[in-house]
Amino acid sequence: MSGLGHTAKRAGQRLVTSLPALFGVLVFTFVLMRVLPGDPAVFFASGPNSSQEDIEMIRRQMGLDKPLPTQLVLYLYDIGRGNLGRSLITGQPVLSDLRERLPASLELTFAALILALGAAIPLGVFAALRANSLIDHAVRFFCSLGVCVPTFVSGLLLIYAFYYLWGIAPDPTGRIDIFTSQPTRVTGFLLIDYLIAGDLDGWAAAFRQILLPAITMALFVMAPLARMTRAAMLASLGSDFVRTARSIGLSDWRVIVVYALRNAILPVLTITGIVFSTMLGANVLVEKVFSWPGVASYALDALLASDYAPVQGFVLLMASIFVLVNLVVDVLYGMADPRVTVE
Amino acid sequence: SAFAQTRAETLRYVTGAGINTLDPTMPGSTREAFALSLSTYDRLVSFGRKQLNGKWVFDLDAIRGELAESYEVSPDGLKITFKLRKDAKFHDGSPVTAEDVKWSLDRAVTANSLAKAQLLTGSLTSPDQFKVIDPYTFEVTLPKPDKLALPNLATVYPIIINSKLAKSKATAEDPWAQQWMKENTAGSGAYTIETFKAGEQAIAKRNEDWKRGPNGQQAHFKRIILQSVPEAATRANLVERGDADIVIDLQPTDAAALEAKGKLKVISTPQYNAITFVSFNNKIPPFDNPNVRKAIAYAIPYEDIFKAALFGRGAPLYGATWADGKAPAGTFPIPQPVKLDLAKAKEYLAAAGMPDGFSTTFSFNVGQAGTAEPMAALIKESLGKIGIKVEIQKMPDAQMSTAINEKKLPFFTEGIVAWLPSMDYFYRNFYIGAIRWNYSSIDDPKLTELAQAARFEPDKTKYEAMGRELNTMHFELMPQIPLWQPSQDAVMAPNIEGYTYQFHRQVDYRDLSCK
Amino acid sequence: MIAAQARHVGWVLRSNPITAVAAVAATLLCFIALIGPSIVSYDPIASDVASALQPPSAAHWAGTDQLGRDVLARIVYAARLDLAIAASAVFLSFIVGALIGSVCGYAGGRIDRFVGRLVDVLMAFPLFVLAMAMVVALGNRVENIVIATAIINLPFYIRFARAEVNVRRDAGWVEAARAGGEGHLAIVLRFLLPNVLPAMAVQISLNLGWAILNAAGLSFIGLGVKAPTPEWGIMVAEGARFISTGKWWLVAFPGLALMLTVLCFNLLGDGLRDILDPRMRT
């Protein structure tokens, strides 16, 4: 239908207009990495007897002996061919490292997002329905509490309590208990792959494993989501069409869900997109704390080691995801709000 | 249950860094990768072990055969002949032959890898030195008798590779199959790789044919799980809750706390082939003045740092008394006759013409922050008392190595390790030449000459005398200040036996068993 | 006029007890930051290794750390630094962001599109990683942490200011200003900016808290303020590693300080919106 065509066209346009931004990110990262005072060659030629020649050799291998513009052109050429270079830390092509690790990060982020939305939307709606009551204040306070603890502290505390003290949670060492067999990789998302494989025990194990890190992250992003839900709900509850809905005798439930919430969800959608992208970048701390084999901790290690290729690859990946997320939000927004497609 | 069964036969080992390659010679390989390679590959020879203060440590002087059934050094010291075991097989079942050994050692001295620079220190530089006598006899020729030639073959790098297999994976650009070997093994070691995720985890399965353990036994554990857990506190939790069987590289506090609880076995060995220093760049003023260096040597609050940063876990290298200002021993390192003495420090500072002190920066790297941060704070505080203003600079590891390599840091802390910790090895590698490892950038002709001479000195007494002289010079010149040998704390389940402190500062899984 | 303002503020605080508490807490905090250092009895930097790692006692209310320094004294001293970091980072990004954003929002056209692209580039960066990279590149000095925090906040301010100005640039009173002979820059500075400030103030108070957390996160991965300077993030990051050895006071007290501060700014943000929202006024 024309609505669908419209959406596709908009999506296409968005994609095209975001290409310059991606290119900008690419070049900026490239330059930023070269500005770093660390020389990866020195770092990696760290055998106790490595000589200046070894260092020079590694530099040659990495192409660091060429002038910067040449390096950039070569880099862009490589990217164009889908080659993101090779990580010195893992010795693997960056592309395969990222492919290996991205699902872990995405799965964690999605899980956290679902948890956060699942808690924030009802809380926000509830707070809006009882605006300025004790409940409203309590919700606000509770959500704010989540944002004001650094994730690494809440993560370590959760581990301390649920794993170390009480032994309820599985050991915080990655995505799956090491003694549980892995499902065959289809999507890379364990929770999905286990379902595909029909292995419910495995699914439960993976679920238990992801719970603590996901909660840690969800706590951190619940506040903006709940706050936005509350504000949007307040606005839409106060709007004329909700009054109209009341005046034709609809039930409270219908008024709140079909009329008020359905409209309030639009700004929540926008903020969810923003939250999602920030989470992807900021989950490095959670990944570290929970030994989560994701892309962010990978990038951090690479950054500290001045390992250029992984950091560049990571940033490019994140930027693309950012573009993609924006696109998805846009498309969802377009589907949720019929007014958007006109223009 | 089956699970309990497998758990009991499995060794779970958690580390801070991850294993990044299966080929230990790859530039950038981590220590964890070294440790794994010891179990997947055999070498010609390996170090024995000895007890030191009731703890097992590796023994540099007892070299035993691994793939070699026996070896023989010619009287002139220029030829080493190895007789290979006839029963040794690679993982694919093919026998280990002298051809494989030759290809492997050729690879070690030829390919661009970490091995080349290491084997150099044992006068092993060219494929010409390696000769196949017959399928089970192999000969190494040396240009000069070298004490370190044989020990070098026991280090991590000279792995013996299934040459047929490797060659079949080699390409024109990559004649030594280095790419392939990053992710695959072609060895004869005690374990084979089951799964390997770079930087994350590796699972190894026992090679049932391998019987080269003590008394011709197999390795004890059927499986080993190696996992990287970046948070040190979490590693401590894991071993305390019994989810991990053995852990090293804990924070000193955690090790101390676990030891105090008494539920687990804690074996602490000073890393006697490693030293932590406070270094100066002897070329950058004011550290080009020995009196300044000495002033600082007497202004460092050694005891406080040792207690607060290391929780007393390690072997101090300060606070000795040397009878007549001469080094009492010729080994390296030995405790230095320095202690906190601000009055003396001020005298030296005055002698250097800087009674009011100066300003400088003190650097350390992020990876070392756990101990270096409190150290830096205490040094800053103490030097402040004699008028030296210190700014603390914490640098990411790569930056720190770069700055050290470019000789830009005036004042910093670093640690060194020698796999083959003989006195001359330390002096030659860490006090000579314009190389990165000469932290202090010292360039003293006499010291250089003496250290080079010591390398080939066969006479034990003369060697000892040279060592004493070098140690005395070291104290006189004070190019850098040794602080201590940190302790390696291995925390393990009470039923784990056989832990040995190894030169590579990792756990050799083949040593371990459980009651 | 001022009385009316005060009445309005009073009303918001009364009707919203949480904001009132947060406001009191924020005042207290600033007070502590200002005069705290002169009332604590320990030097926050002087070590006393003999009495290291002592639990809270009468002498050391919040215990001592690894070097025997009084934790409470360090927390109090750190308040000043942390608030300064947060305030200057947010102030910087706010000033720059508001200016750029409102000029773009007013001018529209090519400048707007160009800056919009730049902002897109910034936004597309994983921001925390950007902050890390900047601190690595520039060195972990306080100024650089401030700059890194400011830069990663910048896109939000630019967008916010741009959007707010954009909806107002055709407002009647802006046209009226033009009819009154006002030039463009003056319209941006004297008419539009003051009008978008209140809406941005909410953002500011939220970002203040966030900036402190950001600094703490950087400390955790080893890129924070240098030792031995007392700073909450570092204290928490270091203390967090002592949790399982039972030295809870090392993380609990600085953590509490950090948490209360961020919480207080967050809660204040909501109140601020109520105070500044003209629709809430009589």
Next chain:
Amino acid sequence: MTAPDAPLLAVEDLHVTFTTRRGLVEAVRGVNLSVAPGRTLGIVGESGSGKTVTAYAITRLLDSSGRITKGRIQFQGMDLVQAPTRTMRALHGAAISMIFQNPRAALNPVRTVGLQIADALRAHRTMTAAQARKRAIELLDEVRIREPEKRIDAYPHELSGGMCQRVVIAMAIACEPALLIADEPTTGLDVTTQKTVMDLVARITAERNMSVLLITHDLGLAAKYCQDIVVMEQGHVVERAPPLRLFSDPQHAYTRRLVAASPTATSRVEDLVPDASLAVPLPPLRPKTKPAPGTAPLLEVQNLVKRYGETAAVDGVSLTIAAGESVGLVGESGSGKSTISRMICRLIDPTGGDILFDGEAIGSIAAREFHRSPLRREIQIVFQDPHESLNPRFSAFDSIAHPLRRLGGLAGDALKARVEDCAKKVGLPLDLLDRFPHQLSGGQKARVGIARAISVGPRLLVLDEPTAALDVSIQAVTLQLLERLRREENLAFLFVSHDLNVVRMMCERTIVLQNGRIVEEGQSRALFDAPATDYTRELVAAIPMREVA
């Protein structure tokens, strides 16, 4: 159960109180009214008199801060004040329904209109989705929406304002309620649409014998469609009468004021006496002096064009205004009135044509640069929305002083004196000068806007619907004020409005605009009395006129 002649709705002594920050506000204080079955009752009164609150109280849709403190609302034999929420929900839509002021906002923007009508149906009747859809199409047809099968899947934004209002009406009548409450159902719609919508309501309610409560501040509208009218002032009902009697013989002082302030086809500015205390006699009209031949008119616009993309908002408009002359500009919504005024004011650039002021071509000076021109102070504008045109952060004084500082170069005491002088001229009490826009009433804000425009002593004042947002009494004051200024200062006006009565009263000449083109032009009275084109005729016919006895 009810007796045939008993009223359908009887409100007795209704009191509604709001809890606000300032304490309790009694918005409705003892309202009595009743609606008989099949009759239409109008409620009129100035803004804030409690009309809407009364309606909400009847339907129990009051804000959570509002409470009925006293009184009874008898509807079909029960007291709605006491009715439990369940009962009210059953009544909503089924027995009482409401039509709200802003039709577009009253519809859920993300739900198709068909579904919304179906919601209304299915709230009270058990029917399948398909049945509801079928019925919704019938309803759309009944409210005269063409091609209802197509429109039923439209979203509100895809419909015009008038169509939206018809959808709202369809929703309101879906379950055949006995009582329809319409709260200013046509504000925001242009005159022609207003007429169709009101005719539709009248027809439908008559067909179904529904009772209607019509709330409006437009006396003309009330007179035309209601059988009875109650007048409200400050929460009280002050008078109730059939329209003819109300206008011919208003009893209450407030009603008299209201009637007097509403312009009619024949009223003159002088006749509008909103408030006896404010009535200052207007200075006499200046005698018309024929401009010396050869001198250029004050403003001459030649062939003005403004294009937005493909479409021309203004398409070849030429007009002249002499000094001291008042020219009206009328036309339906979107016909280009505001665009012309803003171009003449040099706030936007024309695409083509010329603007000559005093013989000097100013159309070619870019709007961006015009603030530097010495002619800037000669042309000033009063904006449509008095609230929106004041900087919320400027006090009234600052707003008036701003052009004086910039254009007049005044400062200090001179500035203060001049500002106060202007304030006095527009009848703004000096103690209001310290206030901010949100602390001023609509009329006061309008005066600030006018004071600002005249402060620099312009010769041409462009008035873009200066009274659209004001209620009649304030409108009257404002119009008189403008007229006085014109007469005293010899200002020339370009007066934009969609209220033809006002234009007829205020302007000597009128220009009628359609789709950016002038369709008719002439002396106001002549033009309205005998429109030459159909378009103008339609406009004139749509004015709700009340008969003057």
